[in-house]
Structures are given as structure tokens and as C-alpha cells.
Amino acid sequence: MKQTIFALASAQGRAGVSVIRLSGPQSAEVIQALLGRLPKPRFATLGRLVQDGETIDQALVLYFKGPHSFTGEDCAEFHIHGSRAVLDRLYGIFRSMGLRHAEAGEFSRRAFENGKLDLTQAEAISDLVEAESEAQRQQALMQLDGGFRERYGQWRDNLIKLLAHIEAIVDFPDEDIPESLSDKIVGDIIALKSDIASAIDDSRRGRQIREGYRIAIMGKPNAGKSSLFNALLENDTAIVTPIAGTTRDVIESHIRIGNYTALIYDTAGLRETDDVVESEGIRRARARGDTADLRLWVIDSSESQASDLSGIRAGDYVVLNKSDRAEAGKIDDLKARMPDDVHLFETSLLTDTGTDALRVALEAHLEKALSLSTFPAATRERHMERLREAEACLDRALGIGFGTPELMAEDIRQALSAFDALFGRTDVEQVLDHIFSSFCIGK
Numbered sequence: 001m002k003q004t005i006f007a008l009a010s011a012q013g014r015a016g017v018s019v020i021r022l023s024g025p026q027s028a029e030v031i032q033a034l035l036g037r038l039p040k041p042r043f044a045t046l047g048r049l050v051q052d053g054e055t056i057d058q059a060l061v062l063y064f065k066g067p068h069s070f071t072g073e074d075c076a077e078f079h080i081h082g083s084r085a086v087l088d089r090l091y092g093i094f095r096s097m098g099l100r101h102a103e104a105g106e107f108s109r110r111a112f113e114n115g116k117l118d119l120t121q122a123e124a125i126s127d128l129v130e131a132e133s134e135a136q137r138q139q140a141l142m143q144l145d146g147g148f149r150e151r152y153g154q155w156r157d158n159l160i161k162l163l164a165h166i167e168a169i170v171d172f173p174d175e176d177i178p179e180s181l182s183d184k185i186v187g188d189i190i191a192l193k194s195d196i197a198s199a200i201d202d203s204r205r206g207r208q209i210r211e212g213y214r215i216a217i218m219g220k221p222n223a224g225k226s227s228l229f230n231a232l233l234e235n236d237t238a239i240v241t242p243i244a245g246t247t248r249d250v251i252e253s254h255i256r257i258g259n260y261t262a263l264i265y266d267t268a269g270l271r272e273t274d275d276v277v278e279s280e281g282i283r284r285a286r287a288r289g290d291t292a293d294l295r296l297w298v299i300d301s302s303e304s305q306a307s308d309l310s311g312i313r314a315g316d317y318v319v320l321n322k323s324d325r326a327e328a329g330k331i332d333d334l335k336a337r338m339p340d341d342v343h344l345f346e347t348s349l350l351t352d353t354g355t356d357a358l359r360v361a362l363e364a365h366l367e368k369a370l371s372l373s374t375f376p377a378a379t380r381e382r383h384m385e386r387l388r389e390a391e392a393c394l395d396r397a398l399g400i401g402f403g404t405p406e407l408m409a410e411d412i413r414q415a416l417s418a419f420d421a422l423f424g425r426t427d428v429e430q431v432l433d434h435i436f437s438s439f440c441i442g443k
């Protein structure tokens with residue numbers, strides 16, 4: 001039998017109320033020992049927690065009888081006064097009764113193992129706990145509600161039907177395959193494959209919401225990149241100096257823009273240099289720009305020589321900075337030389353003008369790129385990998401043809417197992433360890 005585990009389910013540190021959670025066969029015994037009675041399951045009971053005649057705390061106690069609990073096991077919750085002293089006393093009692101402290105994600109893992117959650121739902125709980133933005137919260141909640149099960153479940157059903165048809169052909173090798181049947185099988189595989197392919201296309205959105213939309217600030221040295229980074233963050237994380245080549249490492253920070261989370265990167269100024277450290281910084285800056293979802297170029301519009309605009313592409317944002325020092329003709333000249341379809345802004349980061357318009361535009365941009373009208377088909381790399389695997393299996397099945405239907409059936413079976421892996425039906429211990437260890441303790 002599993003050992004009974006305990007952990008603080010609320011945040012660490014002093015609190016008005018803290019919640020300790022227990023799961024396992026000794027849950028009832030622990031409540032009985034401390035409260036002197038076992039409350040009706042799922043009803044909150046106020047009482048004194050007493051050891052050897054001494055009151056430890058007054059607490060609200062809940063008992064959940066398995067399988068009607070989060071983990072599926074017997075569970076208990078103690079809502080106590082959140083002081084270190086109370087916690088220490090209770091932890092001591094729990095340990096003396098043979099309980100142990102839970103590992104990260106262990107409650108959710110038990111829920112998964114007892115069939116209370118599938119793996120995508122367990123991931124959703126972790127995402128919900130971590131959610132910072134409104135869109136992250138909504139996406140995690142949809143996933144927890146079984147958002148994936150509906151969509152993937154339909155595809156999985158289609159695969160099972162396909163497999164049945166193909167196996168019928170395998171079982172009757174001497175029969176002529178009616179053309180209508182082979183046409184139908186091929187048609188169904190193609191349709192499914194294209195559904196999966198478009199889901200993979202769309203799933204970038206899911207990851208951008210979950211991990212943050214990546215915005216790279218790029219430009220020449222001293223253009224004001226770090227100044228812009230700080231202005232957007234409303235703090236002074238990055239070092240700003242008049243010396244060209246101040247920023248070397250890529251500096252990364254989260255910000256909330258409207259309903260979304262973005263990851264903003266400040267990068268080294270792009271120029272030719274013999275400095276080894278600076279060249280490495282520039283290499284990283286370029287790489288960051290290549291993988292970003294949006295590039296935000298900063299240009300010093302007061303510079304006398306014509307600015308180099310290479311690297312700026314359609315869709316990029318361009319900030320014409322230092323407008324406080326720029327002659328009007330210079331800014332007009334820059335605008336005229338811009339590639340088509342860039343979004344232009346004028347700022348003076350010295351006098352803090354123009355940044356509001358940029359913020360508003362960024363918010364609208366994210367709203368357009370990420371709005372959650374439909375639930376994306378993947379929110380993590382793990383989901384993408386399994387979907388690509390299923391797509392590849394279907395591709396192979398199509399290439400095989402009806403001469404060797406048993407090979408075709410094998411590919412369909414592999415596509416099926418890719419879907420099973422998504423839900424954790426084929427539990428690869430390593431994958432589970434990885435997923436659950438990223439949870440916080442008490443979940």
C-alpha cells in the first residue's frame with residue numbers, strides 16, 4: 001500500500017490560514033488522532049487539534065474518502081493558522097505516525113495514476129498554478145476541462161476505425177479488395193493527416209500563450225535598446241550608458257501586456273567588431289532575433305550618417321528613438337527608406353514620449369496573434385512531438401499501399417500509440433518523472 005504523504009498546499013511562509021493536505025490510507029487515522037473524531041466526508045468541521053491533552057491549534061478539518069478525492073485516495077485537509085510553530089508541531093506528529101513529506105507534483109501524480117486525470121489535464125493543473133496572464137489562465141482551464149480529450153479522442157476513434165478496415169483486409173488476403181473500400185481508407189488517412197497538420201500549424205499559438213510571446217529588441221549600439229527594455233519593464237534591469245557596446249548578454253524578462261505574457265529580450269548592438277566577447281554577444285543577438293515572434297528595432301534617428309536598415313523586414317516594429325535630438329528632415333528620410341509593412345513609432349526615451357503608443361500597439365498585436373477563439377491543439381513541445389509522430393506514421397501508411405496491408409496496419413497502430421502517449425496511457429516512467437517534477441510541492 002502507498003505511504004501517506006503530506007505537504008503544505010498553500011504558499012510557504014507566515015499566513016492567516018495555511019492548508020496542509022494529506023493523501024493515503026492513514027488520512028482518516030491522522031484526523032481521528034488529532035481531532036478525536038472523523039468528520040462526515042466532504043464537510044468542513046471546526047475543532048481543536050490536540051496531542052497528549054495539549055491543544056496545538058484550532059483548525060478547519062476536511063476528510064475526503066477515496067475514490068471521491070483529488071488523488072482518488074483517502075485525503076485530509078487541515079486549514080490551520082499559518083505559523084511556523086503550528087506547522088512544525090503537526091509535521092512532527094505526522095512523521096511520528098509514519099507519514100512522509102510529499103515530493104513535487106506527487107499529489108497530481110497519484111491522481112493521474114488513479115485515473116482521476118489524464119496527463120494533459122495534469123499538465124494543465126501545473127499551468128494553472130503558474131498562470132500569470134489572463135490568457136494563460138483561460139488556456140490552462142480549457143485544457144483541464146478536457147479540451148484535448150475531445151479533439152484527440154475524435155482522431156483516435158477515426159484511427160481505430162481505419163485499423164479495423166485494414167485488418168479486415170489483412171484477414172482475408174485472398175479476397176479482392178473492393179475499390180470503394182481502399183478509396184475510403186486512403187481518403188480517411190489523408191483527411192486525418194491534414195487535420196493533424198493544421199493543428200500543428202496552429203499550436204504555435206498555444207506555446208506562445210503558455211511560455212510567453214517572444215519579443216526581441218534589436219538595433220545598432222547606443223540606439224537606446226536597453227533604455228526601451230527598461231521603459232517597457234518600468235524598472236532599470238538593463239545597464240544604460242553612453243558607451244556603445246554596453247549590453248553583451250541577452251537579457252530576458254517577463255512582462256504582462258494586456259491579457260498576455262511576453263518575454264522581452266534586450267540584446268547587444270549589432271556592428272562589426274574584433275572584440276571576442278562583443279562578437280559572441282552579437283551572434284546571440286542575431287540568433288534571438290531569428291527565433292523571436294516579433295522583432296522590435298531601435299534606431300537612433302538623430303545620427304548624422306544615414307542609418308543602416310539592413311535586417312529590418314516586413315512585419316517588424318521599428319522605433320525611431322531620440323526624437324528629442326533628431327531634425328525633422330532626418331526622421332522623414334528614415335521613414336521614406338523603410339521597407340514596406342513595418343510598423344513605425346517615434347520615441348524619446350530620454351523624455352519618455354512615444355512609449356504609450358508603442359504599448360497600445362503591442363497589446364493590439366498580441367490580441368490579434370493570440371486571441372483564444374479556439375483551443376489550440378498543443379501547448380507544449382511534448383504535444384507537438386506526439387502530433388508530428390502521428391502525422392509521420394500516417395504519411396508512411398499512405399506510402400505503403402494495399403500490397404502489404406499488415407505494414408499499413410502497423411503504422412496506424414503506431415499513430416494510435418502516439419495519441420495514447422499524449423494522455424499518458426502508455427506510461428514512460430521518464431516522461432512522467434519529468435512532467436511531475438516541475439510541479440510545486442503540495443500539488
Ligand SMILES: Nc1nc2c(ncn2[C@@H]2O[C@H](COP(=O)(O)OP(=O)(O)OP(=O)(O)O)[C@@H](O)[C@H]2O)c(=O)[nH]1
Pocket residue numbers: 219220221222223224225226227228239240241242243244245246247248267268269270321322323324325347348349350351
Ligand atoms: N537624447 C536621448 N538620449 C537617449 C535616448 N534614449 C537613450 N538615450 C541615451 O543613449 C545612450 C545609449 O542608450 P542605451 O539604452 O544604453 O543604448 P543601447 O542600444 O542599449 O546600447 P548598447 O547596449 O551599447 O548597444 C544612453 O546614454 C541613453 O541615456 C533618447 O531618446 N534621447
Ligand SMILES: [K+]
Pocket residue numbers: 221222240241242243244245246247
Ligand atoms: K550603450
Ligand SMILES: [Mg+2]
Pocket residue numbers: 225226227238239240246247266267269
Ligand atoms: Mg544596451
